[in-house]
Amino acid sequence: MKNRSFAVIGLGTFGSTVASELARFGNPVLGIDTDERNVTRLADVLTEAVIADGKDEAALKEAGVGNYDVAVIAIGEDLEANILCTMHVKMLGVETIWVKALNKTHHRILSKLGADRVILPEQEIGQHIGQMLHNPLIRDYVSLGNGYHVVDLKVPALLDGVSIKEMSLAETYELRALGAMRESQFLSCENGELRLKEGDKLLLLGKRPDLRRYGDDLRARQ
Incomplete structure (x- = not known):
């Protein structure tokens, strides 16, 4: 089976773990984060790691997110950024979208936005x-x-x-x-x-x- 390609947006503890595991299995993985330290830490692990803002549709488009099979949105505590990023990724035509949610209300919002899987990691x-x-x-x-x-x-x-x-x-x-x-x-x-x-x-x-x-x-x- 051909490996799928993944864009992981948000490289905190959760996102970096997901991205690293996907890369370890030989999948093409793009990592995106606003924090240069997070990007630098994974630069040699992932296929590509770039500094970009998930709230900025143009930045996501320039990074090539729309060319990936799956997007994993792992943005942490910034609810607005998480929701906007989900909307942008959907508009860019990514086929499958997994999103980390902060709570059950957030879960319902993301589901209505068209996320294929909403994750409540702590729960x-x-x-x-x-x-x-x-x-x-x-x-x-x-x-x-x-x-x-x-x-x-x-x-x-x-x-x-x-x-x-x-x-x-x-x-x-x-x-x-x-x-x-x-x-x-x-x-x-x-x-x-x-x-x-x-x-x-x-x-x-x-x-x-x-x-x-x-x-x-x-x-x-x-």
């Missing part, structure tokens, strides 16, 4: 950490949209030797086992015959309330 990371702190068996999880998540569950001692079929995941919790990792080996759960071992990483698919209910039941039984 999303907070929810992620809260899930894992609430149930230490959950190592990680990924949202698939429409209420569905995949969780990485560390198999506890009480499930050692238990088969997937015996767990009655679908019947009792409306969950599906996708597979298990045992050290570096992936094990299929397709026929339900797999017997788990303590410490396996079990991948479960389901809706958040059902996953939470199952995790709480496991925790209560320990």
Whole structure:
């Protein structure tokens, strides 16, 4: 698959991290910031890094933002600059726009302006950490949209030797086992015959309330 090109506007902690990761994967990345120090710091990391103001449509056009497949607007606390930059990038014809929001009201405004994805980093990371702190068996999880998540569950001692079929995941919790990792080996759960071992990483698919209910039941039984 051909790598997409990215313009990241705002090179603070969040923006510079996103831009650096995208560049590390071999994508063409343009970084833009008003602060010369932020631009200089990433000059050797990104394909191109320029000093420009996200509020200035002409400056964004001159930087070539309209030629990029995706724009990530990571401007921090300046609400006006964030909104104006979103409008300008949309007008320049960028196909996909992701924007960092400051709060839920800001989220609604950006959505109405046509942002494809609005990110609330602190809220999303907070929810992620809260899930894992609430149930230490959950190592990680990924949202698939429409209420569905995949969780990485560390198999506890009480499930050692238990088969997937015996767990009655679908019947009792409306969950599906996708597979298990045992050290570096992936094990299929397709026929339900797999017997788990303590410490396996079990991948479960389901809706958040059902996953939470199952995790709480496991925790209560320990």
